[in-house]
Amino acid sequence: MDDKKLSLRSHQAVWHPCTQMKHHESSPPVVISRGEGVWLYGQDGQRYLDTISSWWVNLFGHCNPRINATIIDQLGKLEHTMLAGLTHEPVVALSERLSTLTPGNLSHCFYASDGASANEIALKMSFHYWQQSGFPEKTQFINLQNGYHGETLGALSVTDVPIFRQVYAPLLRPAHPVPTPDWRYAEAGETPETHALKAAAALESYLAQHHASTAALILEPLVQGAAGMGMYHPAYLKRAREICDTYRVHLIADEIAVGFGRTGTLFACEQASITPDFICLAKGLTGGYLPLSVVLTNDTIYAAFYHDETSRGFLHSHSHSGNALACRAALAALDILEQDNVLETNRHKADFLNQCLQPVQAHPDVRHFRHCGMIWAFEVNTPTPDFTQCFAQKGLEHGLMIRPMGNSVYIMPPYIINEEEMAFMAQGILHTLNEI
Numbered sequence: 001m002d003d004k005k006l007s008l009r010s011h012q013a014v015w016h017p018c019t020q021m022k023h024h025e026s027s028p029p030v031v032i033s034r035g036e037g038v039w040l041y042g043q044d045g046q047r048y049l050d051t052i053s054s055w056w057v058n059l060f061g062h063c064n065p066r067i068n069a070t071i072i073d074q075l076g077k078l079e080h081t082m083l084a085g086l087t088h089e090p091v092v093a094l095s096e097r098l099s100t101l102t103p104g105n106l107s108h109c110f111y112a113s114d115g116a117s118a119n120e121i122a123l124k125m126s127f128h129y130w131q132q133s134g135f136p137e138k139t140q141f142i143n144l145q146n147g148y149h150g151e152t153l154g155a156l157s158v159t160d161v162p163i164f165r166q167v168y169a170p171l172l173r174p175a176h177p178v179p180t181p182d183w184r185y186a187e188a189g190e191t192p193e194t195h196a197l198k199a200a201a202a203l204e205s206y207l208a209q210h211h212a213s214t215a216a217l218i219l220e221p222l223v224q225g226a227a228g229m230g231m232y233h234p235a236y237l238k239r240a241r242e243i244c245d246t247y248r249v250h251l252i253a254d255e256i257a258v259g260f261g262r263t264g265t266l267f268a269c270e271q272a273s274i275t276p277d278f279i280c281l282a283k284g285l286t287g288g289y290l291p292l293s294v295v296l297t298n299d300t301i302y303a304a305f306y307h308d309e310t311s312r313g314f315l316h317s318h319s320h321s322g323n324a325l326a327c328r329a330a331l332a333a334l335d336i337l338e339q340d341n342v343l344e345t346n347r348h349k350a351d352f353l354n355q356c357l358q359p360v361q362a363h364p365d366v367r368h369f370r371h372c373g374m375i376w377a378f379e380v381n382t383p384t385p386d387f388t389q390c391f392a393q394k395g396l397e398h399g400l401m402i403r404p405m406g407n408s409v410y411i412m413p414p415y416i417i418n419e420e421e422m423a424f425m426a427q428g429i430l431h432t433l434n435e436i
């Protein structure tokens, strides 16, 4: 089967995510037949560097031999069983390990299959906790301006990205977005830190007025991914934790994109030394291999559901909750993180890539060049109306799988990227910029 035919069949039969299907008339989906390390291979032997870790999920490259071996081992033992009434070694081992690795006292793990569902779980648990703890009027959630938490109706209700939200607004819960600490919006004279503190002050005045009806604040710690990799100072998180404590409001840390070392620490919350009431993890959890997500919470919240009455329990379920293959993949990913001293190695890689990207940073059309851990982003000043598609298309010609969000170009490579590949990526981005 040649690529063109398969691509056409895909256009007919597959309704691709986050895609205007008509655009595929002029730029059909790229057929990928195998992956190895940072590379995705087309059938014609053409290869593309996966600069965005396949939508931010892939941490250790495609077809990683260690993760593959672990999944194959598990496949011979148990592929899946339901998690109500039953349990298995991989889910227990993973839960214990995540409890140890996450900040503070988050020691109870609830599993789902994707990020949006993890956020739904945290929202429902928060609401239900207040119902059972004498605060039945706490029924509202607040989120940051430009925040993204997934696209099911509950998660979309706390998402503030117009392109995903606008059409569905009549289906959603009332929105209560509070100002973002993203320093791209800093005014003249403000530092990222003073800008973050100003946003925190706005959060405080909101809660001073509305705490009685507010169950939780949900946010993406340090980096607002779908906002175009908007970055902010950890001072915001520190203040947000204090303010939520003062006003008896839960803090939900959506670390779905930033968890597992992406921002330079294992979890982004560590950079503000805070413990959220809920932490939501997905994407890189399995090294990007299999759909798995988890919400961790503390003893206090867990205890409010622990009762003789069934109806006081958290009666939420997903068919593939705690899937054994996915849990083993996650355990293998955690092994690699530890055994290969990945956080430390990434710091050296980031220094190297920063050097490679200097000509990009200095480019006259580039604004707000920014970097956090293993995430880089910048805005491109351009009159090109279909910049996003143009850049992605030109990127392919330079061997890069890259997908800007609006005018924000970002890279978020797999951690196993080497110096030669980083230099190739930086060169390709510079050439792509120059040709647009």
Ligand SMILES: *Cc1c(COP(=O)(O)O)cnc(C)c1O
Pocket (backbone or CB within 6 Å): 113, 114, 115, 116, 117, 119, 148, 149, 150, 151, 220, 225, 226, 254, 255, 256, 257, 282, 283
């Ligand atoms: C991707 C993402 C989600 C949604 O995860 P899905 O697995 O796509 O449902 C939620 N929150 C953040 C911060 C994300 O980056």
